[in-house]
Amino acid sequence: MIEFKNVSKVFTLGKRSVHAVQDVSLKINQGEIFGIIGFSGAGKSTLLRLVNMLERPTGGSVYIHETDVSKLSAKDLRKQRSNIGMIFQNFNLFHSRNVSGNIAYPLKIAGYSKSKIKERVAELLQFVGLSDKAGDYPDQLSGGQKQRVGIARALASSPDILICDEATSALDPDTTQDILKLLKKVNRELGITILLITHEMNVIQTICDKVAVMENGKVIESGEVFDVFTNPQQQTTERFIQSVQQDLPSESILKDWNTNNGGKLYRVIFKGDVAGEPVLSTVTRKHDVHFNIVYGSVQELQEQLFGNLLISLVGEETNKQKALDELAGLVDMKEVI
Numbered sequence: 001m002i003e004f005k006n007v008s009k010v011f012t013l014g015k016r017s018v019h020a021v022q023d024v025s026l027k028i029n030q031g032e033i034f035g036i037i038g039f040s041g042a043g044k045s046t047l048l049r050l051v052n053m054l055e056r057p058t059g060g061s062v063y064i065h066e067t068d069v070s071k072l073s074a075k076d077l078r079k080q081r082s083n084i085g086m087i088f089q090n091f092n093l094f095h096s097r098n099v100s101g102n103i104a105y106p107l108k109i110a111g112y113s114k115s116k117i118k119e120r121v122a123e124l125l126q127f128v129g130l131s132d133k134a135g136d137y138p139d140q141l142s143g144g145q146k147q148r149v150g151i152a153r154a155l156a157s158s159p160d161i162l163i164c165d166e167a168t169s170a171l172d173p174d175t176t177q178d179i180l181k182l183l184k185k186v187n188r189e190l191g192i193t194i195l196l197i198t199h200e201m202n203v204i205q206t207i208c209d210k211v212a213v214m215e216n217g218k219v220i221e222s223g224e225v226f227d228v229f230t231n232p233q234q235q236t237t238e239r240f241i242q243s244v245q246q247d248l249p250s251e252s253i254l255k256d257w258n259t260n261n262g263g264k265l266y267r268v269i270f271k272g273d274v275a276g277e278p279v280l281s282t283v284t285r286k287h288d289v290h291f292n293i294v295y296g297s298v299q300e301l302q303e304q305l306f307g308n309l310l311i312s313l314v315g316e317e318t319n320k321q322k323a324l325d326e327l328a329g330l331v332d333m334k335e336v337i
């Protein structure tokens with residue numbers, strides 16, 4: 001559906017060149033919500049702008065439905081662009097037009113009849129939950145409402161791809177969740193493929209099926225969100241994950257633990273089906289040891305459970321070792337201290 005094949009983008013500023021995107025290859029399948037995460041300056045926006053040819057690659061190719069978009073004629077490019085909706089962090093609404101006027105704009109440009117525009121705008125307002133705001137102007141709206149208008153406008157020409165550049169970065173956490181729910185509805189109900197970029201792991205965790213991590217213009221890691229979250233390969237990825245899920249208590253708590261209780265702490269990671277089973281209690285009971293949960297959480301990720309617990313064991317040394325050996329065969333375990 002969308003494929004980047006060895007794509008690079010170099011900006012030349014006088015004698016200086018900026019390698020904004022470097023040799024990126026990624027495939028986004030139809031119907032997916034694909035997130036690209038990275039710190040500021042990683043090259044995310046540039047990569048996104050290559051999809052609708054707001055930027056042209058200096059190397060490699062971008063394919064949409066197997067068409068190399070850099071090879072399209074001006075006319076075919078216009079047609080292709082109407083198939084790609086885009087939303088932005090700062091909404092990019094026309095302040096002189098009301099909500100209906102903003103949503104109608106792309107339809108006017110595309111030459112729709114007045115009655116068709118009216119019908120489509122009403123339908124879109126309903127879809128994004130803004131029917132009662134049709135006559136309001138952007139300055140009268142909250143951030144979340146403005147982004148709903150942005151989404152309605154992006155959907156006006158019935159695209160099959162929606163690209164989102166930090167669409168929730170200007171919103172508070174509650175409003176972010178509302179907008180993410182709406183994006184999920186766009187994906188699930190309308191079957192629209194979503195490619196989004198963000199610097200917030202919470203966005204990836206909440207709605208994405210797949211994720212790619214970008215750093216210095218390169219994709220350093222990518223895969224199913226569940227796999228990347230539960231088994232990150234790169235330090236930058238770990239940093240993003242830690243922003244939504246602390247896997248260890250603070251140094252001072254660990255130090256206190258050492259002073260007051262001593263003994264070893266183990267990190268136990270449960271994934272998928274195992275998270276629903278009483279693995280810890282079954283194994284410890286069998287070997288006559290007790291476990292103590294010191295820290296941790298069980299979360300839902302892509303409709304699967306993912307548990308990350310810090311435990312200690314109490315009992316005879318030989319029994320503890322037997323329990324540990326058995327647990328190691330059932331769940332991911334790591335000695336922490």
Ligand SMILES: Nc1ncnc2c1ncn2[C@@H]1O[C@H](COP(=O)(O)OP(=O)(O)O)[C@@H](O)[C@H]1O
Nearest residue numbers: 011018020038039040041042043044045046047
């Ligand atoms: N039009 C441009 N001209 C020159 N440099 C650019 C341009 N657009 C982006 N860059 C540079 O490319 C790099 C990646 O930028 P960008 O894609 O905006 O990153 P991100 O969206 O991840 O913050 C940055 O170093 C930025 O300064």
Ligand SMILES: [Mg+2]
Nearest residue numbers: 044045046166
């Ligand atoms: Mg950006």
